[in-house]
Amino acid sequence: MSGRPAVVLLSGGLDSTTVLGIALAEGFAAYALTFDYGQRHRLELERAAEIAAVLGAAEHRVVRVDLGRFGGSALTDEIEVPKHRTDFSGIPPTYVPARNTVFLSLALAWAEVLDARDLFLGVNALDYSGYPDCRPEFVAAFERLANVATRAGVEGERPFRIHAPLMRLGKADIVRKAAELGIDLANTLSCYDPSPRGEPCGACDACLLRAKGFAEAGVPDPALAPARLDRERRGAGPGESRGT
């Protein structure tokens, strides 16, 4: 872990885990950042810690930011997570207002302290259709902002760069990319509404898109491997999950 530092947003899902693997494969010392933002299920936080350790992040931090305080989303509020949707057009109720703006802002704060100029996030072509803050325009606008909002912007030698390496990829492409780089996806959790033990519901948008992606790529989903699910049912802690 001796490369240039980069801050990587890590939710513990398939996309951000793949992005962490890409940042490491590109030789960055990856500082993984996970948010405790009032999401309804907090398993994400444990999974992110496991993933950061297994993949070899230089450091992993969980930062609390109270987005749930504002409400307005099925992920932080009492709004119901939609199931078995087939039409993915429009902005879904799982959209959290300004979430990626808030997350990138905090990543920028950490990057400035670390003297890092590279930020990685896992937005991709599929999200693009529904979430305003997953579009290329958003990433470009944030990059411009970063370069006027900070010491680096004023002093100006090395500009910030926001990396969104999955932007043009669909879920199957992401699964293939992870397989190609040998990224361990066993601990990833994409489901918006898992059981208390972390079993995916299989019916929310995230589960449906993930299943379709693995199927199209012709790769079995390691998070659904019998050993992984059995461990969840036994309630094994993160300590036991390393190296699976």
Place this chain on the structure above:
Amino acid sequence: MSGRPAVVLLSGGLDSTTVLGIALAEGFAAYALTFDYGQRHRLELERAAEIAAVLGAAEHRVVRVDLGRFGGSALTDEIEVPKHRTDFSGIPPTYVPARNTVFLSLALAWAEVLDARDLFLGVNALDYSGYPDCRPEFVAAFERLANVATRAGVEGERPFRIHAPLMRLGKADIVRKAAELGIDLANTLSCYDPSPRGEPCGACDACLLRAKGFAEAGVPDPALAPARLDRERRGAGPGESRGT
């Protein structure tokens, strides 16, 4: 309070209090937002609540965001607050990395939930010289970002507007503006390093600039009025402080 909603960043200092007064004078229903971001002195939070009540904000929220977790600033860290400075060029150690970016992002999240399109913040020409995220370029870049980062940006009828009404004003101009609008500044606290009772140190950059501003405007600083200081020495709570 029946105007269009606007989110106003309120730290409890002279500048943001004046901005709250301006937003109200312009007819907005002001939703005041204060951050508990790990700052070393927390009196700001009490003062902001008093100010929001006295001036007549529609609502006041304090949101916790753990910027202190990243370090790198005299305001959140063990770095010493500089005293009796005379040269204000360069970025001072009280700069908090990416602070205004983080604060505006969270204001944007609340604005989206409130269906507000107006955000107010108290950056001004003096801060401009030292803090990268107090410059007009920063405000313009954030406004562009807001309009691609949100539902409003995608659906696009009414764009976001970031108001920085103090941008071109010096401290004396701000004091004059507040006096002209009859804004009560008695509860404002600008000091970076106050006593536990809220008495300003009189020597940090914020105290020096504030004193100079009041002196140049020829207005006495109401926060230094004997009655106000006496109340602090008695340790009166916010309840008693209304309407002074």
